[in-house]
Amino acid sequence: MQTATRSTLLxxxxxxxxxxxxxxxxxxxxxxxxxxxxxxxxxxGACDLLIGEPSDVIAVSDEGRMYEYPACVVSxxxxxxxxxxxxxxxxxxDHPADVxxxxxxxGLFGGERGDYLLDFLAELRKPVIVxxxxxxxxxxxxxxxxxxxLCNRSDAVIVLAYAGRRILEEHYNIDPRKxxxxxxxxxxxxxxxxYHFKRRLGLGKHTLISTFGLLSRGKGIEYVIDALxxxxxxxxxxxxxxxxxxxxxxxxxxxxxxxxxxxxxxxDLGLRGRVHFVDHYMHDEEVVDYLQATDIYVxxxxxxxxxxxxxxxxxxxxGRVVVATSSTYAAELLADGRGITIPFKDxxxxxxxxxxxxxxxxxxSSIETTAYRFGRSMTWARVAKLYEHSFRGAMTRRAHxxxxxxxxxxxxxxLWGDALSRRATSLGEGISPx
Numbered sequence: 125m126q127t128a129t130r131s132t133l134l135x136x137x138x139x140x141x142x143x144x145x146x147x148x149x150x151x152x153x154x155x156x157x158x159x160x161x162x163x164x165x166x167x168x169g170a171c172d173l174l175i176g177e178p179s180d181v182i183a184v185s186d187e188g189r190m191y192e193y194p195a196c197v198v199s200x201x202x203x204x205x206x207x208x209x210x211x212x213x214x215x216x217x218d219h220p221a222d223v224x225x226x227x228x229x230x231g232l233f234g235g236e237r238g239d240y241l242l243d244f245l246a247e248l249r250k251p252v253i254v255x256x257x258x259x260x261x262x263x264x265x266x267x268x269x270x271x272x273x274l275c276n277r278s279d280a281v282i283v284l285a286y287a288g289r290r291i292l293e294e295h296y297n298i299d300p301r302k303x304x305x306x307x308x309x310x311x312x313x314x315x316x317x318x319y320h321f322k323r324r325l326g327l328g329k330h331t332l333i334s335t336f337g338l339l340s341r342g343k344g345i346e347y348v349i350d351a352l353x354x355x356x357x358x359x360x361x362x363x364x365x366x367x368x369x370x371x372x373x374x375x376x377x378x379x380x381x382x383x384x385x386x387x388x389x390x391x392d393l394g395l396r397g398r399v400h401f402v403d404h405y406m407h408d409e410e411v412v413d414y415l416q417a418t419d420i421y422v423x424x425x426x427x428x429x430x431x432x433x434x435x436x437x438x439x440x441x442x443g444r445v446v447v448a449t450s451s452t453y454a455a456e457l458l459a460d461g462r463g464i465t466i467p468f469k470d471x472x473x474x475x476x477x478x479x480x481x482x483x484x485x486x487x488x489s490s491i492e493t494t495a496y497r498f499g500r501s502m503t504w505a506r507v508a509k510l511y512e513h514s515f516r517g518a519m520t521r522r523a524h525x526x527x528x529x530x531x532x533x534x535x536x537x538x539l540w541g542d543a544l545s546r547r548a549t550s551l552g553e554g555i556s557p558x
Contacts (some may be wrong), residue, residue, distance in 0.1 A: 128139075128504070131261070136477045138151070142334055144174065144175040144176070144399040144512060145172055145175075145222040145223050145512065145516060145519060146177075146179065146220060146221045146222045146223070146389050146513045147168075147179045147222070147223055147224070147225055147515060148180055148181070148182065148216055148219050148223070148225070148250075149164055149167070149168050149174075149179060149180070149181045149182070149215075149222055149224075149225050149227070150181070150182045150184065150201070150212070150216075150222035150224060150225070150226040150227065150244075151164035151181070151183070151184060151226065151227030151228075151232070152164060152183065152184045152185075152186075152227070152232060153161070153183040153184075153193060153197055154194075154463045155182050155191050155192065155193070156183070156185065156186070156189070157203075157236060157338070157369075157372055158338070158371075158372070159257075159338070160195060160227050160229050160232060160257060160500065162407075162408065163257070163309075163434065164181065164523065165225050165507055166309055166395045166408065166504060167225075167227075167255075167309060167318050167504070167507070167508070167511065168181060168196070168224075169504070170309060170504035170507060170508035170511075171508045171511060172265060173505070174505070174509065174512060175512075179221070179532070180196055180197070180219065180221065181195070181196050181197045181198065181400065182197070182198065182199045182200065182201060182212050182215070183197045183199075183200050183201070183317065184200075184201045185200055185201070185202055185203065185234065186202060186203050187202065187203050187204045189329045191231065191520060198215065198219070199211070199212050199216075199232050200212070200217045201233075201264055203232070203233065203234045203240075203285040203532065204234040204240075204302060205234070205236065206235075206243060207358065208241050209234075209240050209241065209243045209244040209247075210243055210244070210471060211249050213243075213244045213245075213246075213247035213248045214247060215489040216248055216250060217247075217248065217249045217250060217359070220403075221250070221255065222250070222251070222519060223251045223252070223518060223519055224248065224250050224252045224253070224254075225253045225254075225255060225515070226241070226249070226252065226253070226254045226255065227255050227257065227434055228241070228254050228255060228256050228257060228258075228505050229257045230258060230267070230270075230276065236266055236270075237266050237267045237270040238270060239266075239267050239270045240465070241274065242270070242273050242277070245273075245277040246277070246279070247367055248420055250522075251279045251515075251519045251521070251522040252277075252278050252279055252518070252543055253278060253280045253281070253515060253518050254275070254278045254280075254281055254282070255272055255277060255281075255282040255283075255284070256282065256283050256284075256288060256292075257431075257432055258281055258369065258431060258432075259271075259286065259287075259288040259291045259292055259431050260291070260295075260429055260431075261291050261294075261295050261429060262295060263295060263296070268295070268296055271292075271296050272296055272297070272298070275292070275296070275298045275302065275546055278302075278518075279312060279517075279518035279519070279521045279522045280302060280303075280304060280514050280515075280517055280521070281298065281302055281304070282303075282305075282306050282511070282514055283303060283304075283305055283306075283431070284305075284306065284307060284308050284336055284431065284432040285305070285307070285431050285452065285456050285457075286305050286438050287431060287452045287453070287456055288303075288305070288431050288432075289303045289305050291431075297391045302516045304508055304510070304513075304517075306308055306406065306510045306514065307437070307501070307502045307507070308432055308433075308434055308437040308440030308500055308502065308507075308510060309437075309503065309504040309506075309507035309508075310440070310502045310503055310504065311408065311435050311441060311503070312505065313412060313441065313442055313505065315415070315442075315443040315492070315493075315496045318332065318416065318417050318418060320416075320502035321413060321416040321417035322417045324336070324413070324417070324419050327363075327417055329361065329363050330361055330362065330363045330419075331359055331362040331363070331419050331482060332362075332363060332365060332417055332418050332419050332420075333348075333355070333362060333363070333364045333365070333418070333419065333420045333421075333422060333478060334364070334365040334367060334412065334414060334415070334418045334420075334421055334422070335348060335355070335364075335365075335366055335367065335421070335422050335423065335424070336365075336366075336367035336368045336406060336411060336415075336435055337367075337368050337434075337435045337478055338368055338369065338370070338371040338372075338374075338405075339368055339370045339371060339374070340370070340371045340374045340382065340426065341374075341382050341426075342426050342427055343425060343426070344424035344425055344426040344449065344468070344469065345366060345386055346385075346386060346389060346476055347424045347436060347469055347470065347471045347491070348422050348424050348471075348474055349363070349364075349386060349389050349390060349393065349395070349399070349493075350389070350393075350471035351471040351472070351474035351475040351478070352393065352395055352398070352399065352475075353395070354471075354472075354475035354479070355475050355478050355479060356395070356398060356483075358459060358479050358483075359420070359479070359482050361400050361503070362398070362482070363399070363400065364395075364398065364399045365399075365401075365402060365414065365418075365450065366386070366400070366401045366402070367402045367406060367411075367414055368381065368402070368403075368405070368406050369403055369404050370383055370403075370406075376490060383401065383403070386401075387401065389404075390493075402414075402552060411435075411438060411526060412438065412442065412511060413440055415442040415444055416423065416442050416444075416522075418442075418444050419444070419445070419482070419488075420430060420445045420446075420447060420478055420481055421435075421439040421444045421445065421446045421447070421475060421483070422446075422448070422478065423435060423436055423439075423446065423447070423448035423449065423454065424448045424449055424531060425448070425449050425451055425454075426449070426469065427451055428449075428450070428451055428452065428468065429451070429452055430451035430452060430454070431452050431453050432453050433451075433453050433454070433457075435534070436448060436453065436454060436457055436458075437457065437502060439495075440457060440458075440462060440463065440495045440496075440498060440499045440502075441503070442496070442499075442500060443492045443493070443495055443496030443499065444492065444495070445463065445464070445488055445491045445492060446458055446462075446464070446495065447463070447464045447466060447477040447478055447496070448462035448463060448464070448465055448466070448467070449465065449466055449467070449468045450465040450467065458495075460494070461490065461494045462491065462494050462495045462498050463491060463493060463495060464477045464480075464481070464491070477528070487500070502555075504532075515522050516549045
């Protein structure tokens, strides 16, 4: 069979020839609008630049939506169609890629806790790495089972924060030798003062406070808005920009109810003219433009278990002061003077942190420089090299496992043959001649 032949011969390819491994990515992909889609596009682009040739994608689509995918998308998994997972795995087995990288979020895949993905892995015959964008402590029984199965059926696991590795070890009992920590990738941009970029965007000389991302109630934007009167009274030149559209899934459920409630609060506080909502999906280039024009970036997330945030990562990479609620990821990313963490649901703390930075140019400069230097370790070019290392490690593990299995099968076959031979000899000796 063609698939079986490929699965036994694919291991001594790129890794042994000294060429870079070819990758097939699995995840949501633009034009679908979600954080995983953006990440998949970015990591694919970075790896393609490193490898020197384009890679392909199996796109995960939400139910009831049709997308005009680019040519790099060679197959599609429909979230709630279980058969599409098997079909995609068979295509992956016949694809010339050496390794498969899955971008994982529990809600991205169908079934209970996304367990349809296990069907894909059961059918797949190639080395596979799963990148976990969520790792939750204290899981329920089903989440723990699905997560352990994903890890056990993978050749390597990537998490985007050191806390993610600790959670997988302590709460899911995953072997740490199988886990690679590779931080969220970021653009490679110069460190320059914000006023250079404000002119380009027509923002004048205002002190710019901003928040961006797909909007939902879990973002905690109301706590920033309630902090603005205190900030504006102390810094009359400051304005606040809320950047990004409402999350498509939220829009399906409740329309623009959350955004409208935020704007009503702005008007109640008399802040019209100093607060601006930019309501559309923002691609990387536009995000970077606004971040470089920003003086303080505020992330008031209400999720203490948030294990990764592209918005926080990008703000740090741009060398901007970040004020964020103390989620797992923010506490790790902003440690050692790289930003300021504050309690959850606390407008007074938002105002105090923002004012303290705007009142102290030396503090602001120190945080900007420290954040930017750390961000240099997270550029997409560096992240791609780390992914390549993880890919090679996964291929090596699979090859060793394959050889070990073959050796065991050979030994078992030899022992069985010897046993049959001894039995035949014994039977022969027990037969008397006529």
